[in-house]
Amino acid sequence: MRDAQALPALPDATHDPALLSWVPDANRHADFPIQNLPFGIFTPPGQDVPRGGVAIGASILDLAAAHHAGLFTGAAEIAAAAASREELNAFLALGATPRRALRTRLSAILAAGSRDQHTAERCLHPAADCTLRLPARIGGYTDFYVGIHHATNVGRVFRPDNPLLPNYKYVPIGYHGRASSVRASGTRVRRPKGQLKVPDAEAPRFAPCERLDYELELGIWIGPGNALGTPVPMGEAEHHVAGYCLLNDWSARDIQAWEYQPLGPFLSKNFGSTISAWIVTPEALAPFRMPQPARPEGDPPPLPYLLDEADQCQGALGVVLEALILTADMRKKGLPPYRLSRSNTCHMYWTVAQMVAHHTSGGCDLNPGDLLGSGTISAPEPGGFGSLLEITRGGKDPVALPSGETRRFLEDGDEIILRARAERQGAASIGFGECRARILPAA
Amino acid sequence: MRDAQALPALPDATHDPALLSWVPDANRHADFPIQNLPFGIFTPPGQDVPRGGVAIGASILDLAAAHHAGLFTGAAEIAAAAASREELNAFLALGATPRRALRTRLSAILAAGSRDQHTAERCLHPAADCTLRLPARIGGYTDFYVGIHHATNVGRVFRPDNPLLPNYKYVPIGYHGRASSVRASGTRVRRPKGQLKVPDAEAPRFAPCERLDYELELGIWIGPGNALGTPVPMGEAEHHVAGYCLLNDWSARDIQAWEYQPLGPFLSKNFGSTISAWIVTPEALAPFRMPQPARPEGDPPPLPYLLDEADQCQGALGVVLEALILTADMRKKGLPPYRLSRSNTCHMYWTVAQMVAHHTSGGCDLNPGDLLGSGTISAPEPGGFGSLLEITRGGKDPVALPSGETRRFLEDGDEIILRARAERQGAASIGFGECRARILPAA
Numbered sequence: 001m002r003d004a005q006a007l008p009a010l011p012d013a014t015h016d017p018a019l020l021s022w023v024p025d026a027n028r029h030a031d032f033p034i035q036n037l038p039f040g041i042f043t044p045p046g047q048d049v050p051r052g053g054v055a056i057g058a059s060i061l062d063l064a065a066a067h068h069a070g071l072f073t074g075a076a077e078i079a080a081a082a083a084s085r086e087e088l089n090a091f092l093a094l095g096a097t098p099r100r101a102l103r104t105r106l107s108a109i110l111a112a113g114s115r116d117q118h119t120a121e122r123c124l125h126p127a128a129d130c131t132l133r134l135p136a137r138i139g140g141y142t143d144f145y146v147g148i149h150h151a152t153n154v155g156r157v158f159r160p161d162n163p164l165l166p167n168y169k170y171v172p173i174g175y176h177g178r179a180s181s182v183r184a185s186g187t188r189v190r191r192p193k194g195q196l197k198v199p200d201a202e203a204p205r206f207a208p209c210e211r212l213d214y215e216l217e218l219g220i221w222i223g224p225g226n227a228l229g230t231p232v233p234m235g236e237a238e239h240h241v242a243g244y245c246l247l248n249d250w251s252a253r254d255i256q257a258w259e260y261q262p263l264g265p266f267l268s269k270n271f272g273s274t275i276s277a278w279i280v281t282p283e284a285l286a287p288f289r290m291p292q293p294a295r296p297e298g299d300p301p302p303l304p305y306l307l308d309e310a311d312q313c314q315g316a317l318g319v320v321l322e323a324l325i326l327t328a329d330m331r332k333k334g335l336p337p338y339r340l341s342r343s344n345t346c347h348m349y350w351t352v353a354q355m356v357a358h359h360t361s362g363g364c365d366l367n368p369g370d371l372l373g374s375g376t377i378s379a380p381e382p383g384g385f386g387s388l389l390e391i392t393r394g395g396k397d398p399v400a401l402p403s404g405e406t407r408r409f410l411e412d413g414d415e416i417i418l419r420a421r422a423e424r425q426g427a428a429s430i431g432f433g434e435c436r437a438r439i440l441p442a443a
Numbered sequence: 444m445r446d447a448q449a450l451p452a453l454p455d456a457t458h459d460p461a462l463l464s465w466v467p468d469a470n471r472h473a474d475f476p477i478q479n480l481p482f483g484i485f486t487p488p489g490q491d492v493p494r495g496g497v498a499i500g501a502s503i504l505d506l507a508a509a510h511h512a513g514l515f516t517g518a519a520e521i522a523a524a525a526a527s528r529e530e531l532n533a534f535l536a537l538g539a540t541p542r543r544a545l546r547t548r549l550s551a552i553l554a555a556g557s558r559d560q561h562t563a564e565r566c567l568h569p570a571a572d573c574t575l576r577l578p579a580r581i582g583g584y585t586d587f588y589v590g591i592h593h594a595t596n597v598g599r600v601f602r603p604d605n606p607l608l609p610n611y612k613y614v615p616i617g618y619h620g621r622a623s624s625v626r627a628s629g630t631r632v633r634r635p636k637g638q639l640k641v642p643d644a645e646a647p648r649f650a651p652c653e654r655l656d657y658e659l660e661l662g663i664w665i666g667p668g669n670a671l672g673t674p675v676p677m678g679e680a681e682h683h684v685a686g687y688c689l690l691n692d693w694s695a696r697d698i699q700a701w702e703y704q705p706l707g708p709f710l711s712k713n714f715g716s717t718i719s720a721w722i723v724t725p726e727a728l729a730p731f732r733m734p735q736p737a738r739p740e741g742d743p744p745p746l747p748y749l750l751d752e753a754d755q756c757q758g759a760l761g762v763v764l765e766a767l768i769l770t771a772d773m774r775k776k777g778l779p780p781y782r783l784s785r786s787n788t789c790h791m792y793w794t795v796a797q798m799v800a801h802h803t804s805g806g807c808d809l810n811p812g813d814l815l816g817s818g819t820i821s822a823p824e825p826g827g828f829g830s831l832l833e834i835t836r837g838g839k840d841p842v843a844l845p846s847g848e849t850r851r852f853l854e855d856g857d858e859i860i861l862r863a864r865a866e867r868q869g870a871a872s873i874g875f876g877e878c879r880a881r882i883l884p885a886a
Binding site for chain 1: 582583585588598601602608610613614616617618619620621622623624626633635636637638640646647648649652671672673674695698701702703704705706707708709710711713714715743746747748801802804805806807808809810813883886
């Protein structure tokens with residue numbers, strides 16, 4: 001624990017851990033106390049039209065209704081109007097200033113003692129009665145590979161002699177994923193069929209994936225973005241980050257091993273990806289920023305286009321990430337989900353700003369609602385590995401579950417639940433909401 | 444030349460080579476005679492709102508205006524209404540039946556002797572005065588690698604001992620490209636900067652690409668598409684193809700060589716891709732279908748999910764593809780573009796139907812307006828190579844141009860022009876229009 005006197009100051013009053021909300025359960029809520037205020041798209045019970053909302057405790061504040069009720073003025077009103085639509089792309093495009101104004105105003109509306117309580121109460125829905133949607137239309141989805149312990153662990157399985165390739169410490173490695181198959185938490189994922197080839201087989205066969213895996217990742221929502229041909233320099237990169245989520249990059253390891261050379265993963269990933277439905281803002285996570293961990297002795301410094309003093313000082317994030325499993329048998333026996341992985345975003349070798357600057361460094365455009373994935377974030381120690389490929393060493397060491405079952409890879413009916421928690425001394429801890437999905441049998 | 448009696452019959456009267464149009468120049472037009480009728484999005488002179496149009500000779504028929512003038516009924520009217528909007532996604536989503544009805548009706552309207560000539564004349568614009576746009580909002584862009592001679596040639600540069608990897612003849616290799624940076628013909632392309640590392644350098648440096656290349660590809664526009672989790676079987680795959688274009692998949696070879704392991708090309712491709720602006724329909728290309736070329740002796744047959752009798756019989760396309768260069772010096776000297784590559788779509792190892800079936804085989808969804816690229820299509824012989832990487836053997840053998848210049852890779856001010864021509868005895872030949880763009884210096 002850091003000494004209390006050495007704690008960095010909280011960014012503003014919206015983070016005050018003493019701040020309480022009048023919304024029932026908000027002050028006891030692990031993920032969504034008043035210090036969080038994440039944005040999402042939901043459909044209230046009995047209604048068809050999705051609209052923007054803010055999670056507060058076990059409730060959702062309907063932004064369209066609150067806007068209509070006249071609760072916002074100025075920059076906050078502009079942001080609330082943009083966030084009232086059927087998707088949050090226009091809101092993400094606004095950038096930090098209106099988003100901050102809206103946060104400040106929402107904090108005041110929802111704080112205990114607010115004179116707007118009576119009006120706002122009529123805009124609240126119990127979250128349990130609502131359906132959560134994808135928060136934005138995802139134009140482009142790029143998955144990075146910045147979890148260095150994951151890259152090392154996986155590299156060891158695919159390339160035992162050469163786990164970490166020579167470019168890894170120079171290039172924030174990434175590739176284009178499939179945006180169309182990203183779904184919000186709760187949508188079931190069908191096990192893919194594909195070409196499987198065991199090393200000693202003469203030819204591949206087409207069959208349901210036998211090595212289905214999860215990947216524990218941080219998702220990054222892009223805000224304003226850049227024009228084609230106009231790179232975003234490091235010093236401006238954070239301006240284009242509109243928020244964060246959890247991302248489960250489901251992976252068919254057997255399909256991947258056979259298909260991925262020379263152009264990378266394709267069908268092994270594009271059958272589906274799951275994200276948590278709430279966009280946790282950079283403002284909410286501001287107290288959990290930290291210096292970029294020192295590179296190990298002997299690692300090269302980032303090239304100048306990826307180097308920025310402010311980013312070195314506070315470009316990393318300290319957020320605990322967890323992956324849990326709940327099998328059909330565990331559900332039947334009433335057992336709670338079992339934790340497979342506990343990691344932390346501080347294990348990213350490259351910061352989010354470096355990912356944005358690199359992505360645009362050749363001129364590629366990023367646009368509001370684009371999604372970046374961090375790649376699997378594993379902690380260095382066992383118990384911290386973010387995928388079964390790593391935990392079971394490619395299926396060699398099955399993991400034992402409290403139900404008496406074992407898992408090398410995922411089975412039909414298994415549910416994977418990702419959770420995140422940001423906490424530090426002197427600040428209210430916040431979470432991301434669940435990123436959860438269950439595996440359906442192959443068609 | 445095939446014997447005239449053995450020529451396959453033309454699909455319908457819209458292909459009759461004797462059919463003439465009343466539109467000036469249409470009957471002499473290399474690309475857009477009345478037998479073609481491709482769809483696109485254009486802005487007429489002095490107007491702001493893009494709308495759908497059909498290329499006929501050197502003119503564009505304004506579909507919104509023609510629809511408004513009452514020229515369509517029934518299924519053709521449904522298609523014309525969908526094609527009148529600012530992007531063709533809704534039209535692509537309709538599938539073949541309304542598209543065919545619209546083609547039949549357009550052929551009648553534009554045919555010499557049509558009683559609708561007077562009405563339709565008022566809906567024509569000179570193409571030279573119009574601005575062509577991207578024909579659809581591209582949701583997802585996937586680039587394949589089905590040009591087997593290209594895969595072999597390139598494999599030899601990157602992996603001399605192992606040019607064609609073991610999966611190539613089983614898997615239609617593809618990867619997700621960047622949809623946001625695809626632009627219509629005519630938009631200039633800025634040379635990217637990126638990490639370059641020559642093999643004997645200790646570290647990479649960040650600098651303008653020194654090995655900028657083009658790639659000669661066929662583009663495929665997706666029509667109706669499929670729901671996530673519901674693969675498209677081979678027998679239905681063609682139903683989801685709404686048309687074709689030319690695609691220049693600009694490639695930064697030096698960036699690519701350093702970044703592409705282990706997750707594939709990223710910044711080496713996503714700075715920009717150029718497509719021809721007209722969607723040439725499957726109907727227009729029907730006379731140029733051909734049997735899938737026999738696989739070389741010893742090659743494995745496609746796995747059952749990629750095998751279909753009709754596809755074997757007529758799933759391939761015979762379209763001549765060309766890439767030409769025009770340098771700043773050639774422009775100054777008034778020299779015509781110089782042909783670098785002359786290839787043919789018959790050199791695709793996998794058919795378009797196989798690409799669609801494979802893409803969806805694990806459950807991934809395709810959607811109206813998605814774009815597939817074939818990958819570079821090289822012919823086996825020199826003169827048929829579809830990229831400078833192949834032509835100059837990785838820069839070793841510069842190509843001599845009529846201006847007295849040489850090129851290992853592209854220089855600033857160079858323009859690459861892709862063209863396509865479908866021709867066979869007994870049918871009117873058609874083209875795709877140009878896919879052209881000029882290289883701007885790095886920023």
